[in-house]
Amino acid sequence: xxxxxxxxxxxxxxxxxxxxxxxxxxxxxxxxxxFMGDPxxxxxxxxYLAAGTSTLVSGVSNGASYVLSxxxxxxxxxxxxxxxxxxxxxxANGSFIFAFEDPGAxxxxxxxxxxxxxxxxxxxxxxxxxxxxxxxxxxxxxxxVLDAATLxxxxxxxxxxxxxxxxxxxxxxxxxxxxxVQIQAPxxxxxxxxxxxxx
Numbered sequence: 001x002x003x004x005x006x007x008x009x010x011x012x013x014x015x016x017x018x019x020x021x022x023x024x025x026x027x028x029x030x031x032x033x034x035f036m037g038d039p040x041x042x043x044x045x046x047x048y049l050a051a052g053t054s055t056l057v058s059g060v061s062n063g064a065s066y067v068l069s070x071x072x073x074x075x076x077x078x079x080x081x082x083x084x085x086x087x088x089x090x091x092a093n094g095s096f097i098f099a100f101e102d103p104g105a106x107x108x109x110x111x112x113x114x115x116x117x118x119x120x121x122x123x124x125x126x127x128x129x130x131x132x133x134x135x136x137x138x139x140x141x142x143x144x145v146l147d148a149a150t151l152x153x154x155x156x157x158x159x160x161x162x163x164x165x166x167x168x169x170x171x172x173x174x175x176x177x178x179x180x181v182q183i184q185a186p187x188x189x190x191x192x193x194x195x196x197x198x199x
Contacts, residue, residue, distance in 0.1 A: 005143050005145050006035070007181075009107055010105075010107060012102045026064075027049075028087040030047075030049060031081055033077055035061065036062060036142060045089075061142075064096060065098075066082050078095055107180070115163075116172070124160065125159075126155070126159050126160065127147050128150045128158070130144070130146065
């Protein structure tokens with residue numbers, strides 16, 4: 001996977017290469033677009049929304065389905081402010097995303113900046129998302145990356161499992177270095193093996 005932004009599943013908790021996505025409803029008129037590769041979160045009313053750069057994460061979006069001009073379509077992203085009626089959960093006209101929510105899934109994600117230390121320094125640290133929450137309406141791809149400035153043993157959205165070692169000599173100073181990450185606890189659907197600090 002060589003995408004510069006977004007979160008992309010690599011494997012599940014038991015090493016399986018196929019991870020199924022769950023259909024999750026998004027509220028009518030939700031003001032933020034949700035793009036493929038966006039971290040997402042469950043709201044208090046059971047609808048889903050974009051997780052932002054600090055909200056607890058439930059999963060990662062893998063596309064959308066919504067009604068446009070009376071016809072249901074599938075797309076890589078759900079446009080901002082998509083409306084439907086009736087607006088109740090379970091509405092036949094509802095807008096949906098398909099979210100990867102495997103509690104142990106490992107995702108590949110790029111960093112917001114080149115890293116500065118030894119390759120092995122980063123395993124077990126944690127980070128939030130960074131970047132614009134607005135993905136590309138041309139490609140449908142997320143604009144999120146891992147925030148290199150938040151790498152620490154604190155309570156952040158993702159835990160670094162390891163860095164992608166496909167770069168020459170495991171060079172962490174390259175602009176395109178990527179990490180393999182898991183969603184942090186505590187949040188429903190997060191890894192039962194991790195604490196909120198990843199320790």
